[in-house]
Amino acid sequence: MTHDRIGTQVAALADALRGRGWRLATAESCTGGLIAAACTDLAGSSDWFERGFVTYSNAAKTELLGVPAELITLHGAVSEPVARAMVQGALRHSAADLAVAVTGIAGPGGGSPDKPVGTVWLAWRGPQGERAERQVFAGDRAAVRQATVERALQGLLDFARAP
Secondary structure: OOHHHHHHHHHHHHHHHHHHOOOEEEEEOOOOOHHHHHHHOOOOHHHOEEEEEEOOOHHHHHHHHOOOHHHHHHHOOOOHHHHHHHHHHHHHOOOOOEEEEEEEOOOOOOOOOOOOOOEEEEEEEEOOEEEEEEEEOOOOHHHHHHHHHHHHHHHHHHHHHOO
């Protein structure tokens, strides 16, 4: 859970994306732009980082990414269908080839029995398809957000390196 690990992930991601000529977009809720910030901390990231959406509110998810309001009402913002709709929207509203979306409950409040604090849905979409997963990260708000950034970057790296 160190910034060194994130820096290493971003450098590897940059190499993989440059190698494929791909550009990246991010759609973030619970991380509030931390994934985009980690990516753009690397000099030269304009070669491969296309844009980031920080869609913290439900209205922002709908207005900026085209997530149907009914989907949020039906499943909640922290859900697989919303994460998938966010990642699809990030690609639709950008010139990127690969995207990640994250939506979760970083805490300390906001959890429920079925969605405890630390619950995060992540979704990735690229030329090879789409994947989504649910994680429940331990720790305080900062730890949940940090773990989400690391997992999001690792998933991007997996997509960027896949055949």
